[in-house]
Amino acid sequence: MAPSAPSADTTIPRSIERVLDLLEIAIAEPGCTLSAAAANAQLTPTTALRYLRALEARGYLDRDPDGGYHPGATMLRMSAALHDHGPLERLTAVAQPLLDALAAATGESVYLVVADDRTATYVATAESTRAIRHVGWVGQNVPLAATAVGAALERPGTPIVRTGAVEPDITAISIGLGELHSSRLAISIVGPEQRLSTATTQRTARRALSDAAHQLQDALGLTPDAEVAS
Helix, strand or coil: CCCCCCCCCCCCCHHHHHHHHHHHHHHHCCCECHHHHHHHHCCCHHHHHHHHHHHHHCCCEEECCCCCEEECHHHHHHHHHHHHHCHHHHHHHHHHHHHHHHHHHHCCEEEEEEECCCEEEEEEEECCCCCCCCCCCCCCEEECCCCHHHHHHHCCCCCEEEECCCCCCEEEEEEEEEEECCEEEEEEEEEECCCCCCHHHHHHHHHHHHHHHHHHHHHHCCCCCCCCCC
């Protein structure tokens, strides 16, 4: 995982950004070593070790006997509290029936995406029932640059198609929904390129995606930045 781009807010000390970079890396890549974390954060091992020790002392990270870093007790406790009572749990509860319906209508796997201004995270899914299907993106972070979801978040209401942006031979069709609690939301239909490559298939998927976006916006009380297009 590459470190997040430096914040445009110059009031944030660089040392704090480095600590957060290392925390994000350790959460995204459990078991990463000091050398890997330092390289990904573009820090010297000495500097990275100082920050990692601080995170470990506060319980945000834990280090196993082999030297790999993992989420610690404090992080796990916070994660459990947010999952049970936080906005993400409420969001996924509202979205799941619509994701299920969209997956049934298109025959492909569907994901709900939450993003900040740097990274998109897949937080919920409804899997395709086909033997060959796309799975495994829940909990994963993807860059915004050059991806369907990144482009869709920049143009809410417009379905965007990209092939091979994250995985080879995989097509994603994404639509941005607007913002909720300062997070940008999107829905993505993801499947094998061979099934989502024709104009007819993409047109059908785009229409179903737009309908689902309208319904989720209504359910969440969102006011999109642009009218959802079919």
